[in-house]
Amino acid sequence: MSTINTSEKLDPRVRRTRQSLEQAFTDVLKEKGFQAITVQDITQRAGVNRATFYAHFSDKYALLDYSIRQGFVQVIEKRMLSACHYSRDNLRHLIIAVCEYTRAASSHCKHPQGQFESLVETQVKAVLYELLLKWLEQTHTDVSPETAATAGSWAIYGLVARWNHSAHRQPAEQFADEVLPLVAANLKITQPV
Amino acid sequence: MSTINTSEKLDPRVRRTRQSLEQAFTDVLKEKGFQAITVQDITQRAGVNRATFYAHFSDKYALLDYSIRQGFVQVIEKRMLSACHYSRDNLRHLIIAVCEYTRAASSHCKHPQGQFESLVETQVKAVLYELLLKWLEQTHTDVSPETAATAGSWAIYGLVARWNHSAHRQPAEQFADEVLPLVAANLKITQPV
DNA sequence: GGCTTTTTGTCGCCTAAGCGACACTGGAGC
DNA sequence: GCTCCAGTGTCGCTTAGGCGACAAAAAGCC
Numbered sequence: 001m002s003t004i005n006t007s008e009k010l011d012p013r014v015r016r017t018r019q020s021l022e023q024a025f026t027d028v029l030k031e032k033g034f035q036a037i038t039v040q041d042i043t044q045r046a047g048v049n050r051a052t053f054y055a056h057f058s059d060k061y062a063l064l065d066y067s068i069r070q071g072f073v074q075v076i077e078k079r080m081l082s083a084c085h086y087s088r089d090n091l092r093h094l095i096i097a098v099c100e101y102t103r104a105a106s107s108h109c110k111h112p113q114g115q116f117e118s119l120v121e122t123q124v125k126a127v128l129y130e131l132l133l134k135w136l137e138q139t140h141t142d143v144s145p146e147t148a149a150t151a152g153s154w155a156i157y158g159l160v161a162r163w164n165h166s167a168h169r170q171p172a173e174q175f176a177d178e179v180l181p182l183v184a185a186n187l188k189i190t191q192p193v
Numbered sequence: 194m195s196t197i198n199t200s201e202k203l204d205p206r207v208r209r210t211r212q213s214l215e216q217a218f219t220d221v222l223k224e225k226g227f228q229a230i231t232v233q234d235i236t237q238r239a240g241v242n243r244a245t246f247y248a249h250f251s252d253k254y255a256l257l258d259y260s261i262r263q264g265f266v267q268v269i270e271k272r273m274l275s276a277c278h279y280s281r282d283n284l285r286h287l288i289i290a291v292c293e294y295t296r297a298a299s300s301h302c303k304h305p306q307g308q309f310e311s312l313v314e315t316q317v318k319a320v321l322y323e324l325l326l327k328w329l330e331q332t333h334t335d336v337s338p339e340t341a342a343t344a345g346s347w348a349i350y351g352l353v354a355r356w357n358h359s360a361h362r363q364p365a366e367q368f369a370d371e372v373l374p375l376v377a378a379n380l381k382i383t384q385p386v
Numbered sequence: 387g388g389c390t391t392t393t394t395g396t397c398g399c400c401t402a403a404g405c406g407a408c409a410c411t412g413g414a415g416c
Numbered sequence: 417g418c419t420c421c422a423g424t425g426t427c428g429c430t431t432a433g434g435c436g437a438c439a440a441a442a443a444g445c446c
Contacts, residue, residue, distance in 0.1 A: 012240045013403060013432050038393065047205050049434045054395065206402050206433065231423060242404050
């Protein structure tokens with residue numbers, strides 16, 4: 001989990017500040033939605049100086065990215081304690097994690113219509129890509145790992161997005177089982193581990 | 194509430210540090226009891242450097258004092274929004290507050306028999322004294338305000354302690370009504386406001 | 387359009403907190 | 417008795433964060 005887990009030993013002050021900012025951000029997000037949020041809202045709520053905010057994040061978009069990443073990675077780690085290699089079961093849990101996170105994410109933002117959803121998409125796909133790439137580099141593939149990881153991350157997100165918008169949503173586990181062969185084929189893994 | 198309320202504007206870093214230390218302390222208190230606690234336990238749990246601890250408190254006893262004070266004052270402020278002057282009703286609520294706090298305090302420490310209880314007694318009486326003194330300085334009394342405040346704080350604490358140890362404890366409100374005349378007499382207030 | 391008000395980034399100076407090292411104390415175990 | 421060792425206070429140095437001020441950009445408002 002080395003490429004994902006970013007919680008290395010770092011200055012406790014930094015940990016606290018990031019934590020405060022992220023917590024304050026998610027709180028305000030639920031109240032005002034993303035567009036209406038100002039940096040001042042966040043820093044005020046967090047009890048952190050505004051200048052300190054900019055020492056950690058370039059703007060509220062960067063904080064959103066960070067927050068999404070953290071949240072998604074946390075869901076992944078909860079579902080797959082050691083997701084360090086490819087297996088059919090890990091892939092299945094990964095799909096379920098995307099379902100779980102994307103559903104939760106939009107409910108944690110007041111008006112998720114704006115740029116919010118597309119930023120979620122970008123970050124989630126980025127994390128997916130990184131994780132798949134790590135898996136694929138350990139196995140033999142027909143195409144390059146980068147190509148396969150790209151296809152896989154887009155396919156997974158696209159499928160989950162449709163699942164999210166479907167009128168009668170089936171349970172995530174059932175959905176995962178259904179699309180698992182398709183996604184696995186996308187990854188073009190020739191030597192299943 | 195100026196003499197009690199210590200939450201003036203102060204460096205947010207200091208606020209956070211104290212808050213973390215106090216929170217960690219009360220957590221560990223419930224787990225290990227007071228005697229067994231080490232400064233390291235507290236700082237480790239709080240994510241604060243040990244040296245920083247000593248910048249705020251001389252030792253764990255000082256932190257306990259601080260913690261008791263904070264907790265008790267909070268109960269007072271919850272029960273009497275503006276406890277800035279003497280009134281029969283405020284005095285009644287003050288007695289109830291002592292009941293509430295002392296009962297809660299011992300349940301928040303694993304082995305409250307040791308020095309813990311006597312430190313609670315000291316701090317609670319100190320706060321009582323300060324508050325009573327502030328009230329008494331605004332009115333006319335037969336004896337000096339200091340004398341009356343001393344008598345009052347000891348009487349209140351003593352009565353509540355017996356109430357705490359009584360086999361069949363009556364409700365705090367009823368108890369307060371019962372001892373109110375006695376305590377009021379102790380304060381020797383000749384011109385009830 | 388123009389105007390005010392809010393929000394945004396950025397900077398310099400100062401203070402609080404982190405860190406590692408130190409000598410010291412007080413038990414626990416032999 | 418003795419050693420060992422976990423915990424204690426303290427110190428000097430480094431770094432993160434607070435604060436106020438600033439110009440510039442955005443966002444209302446007429």
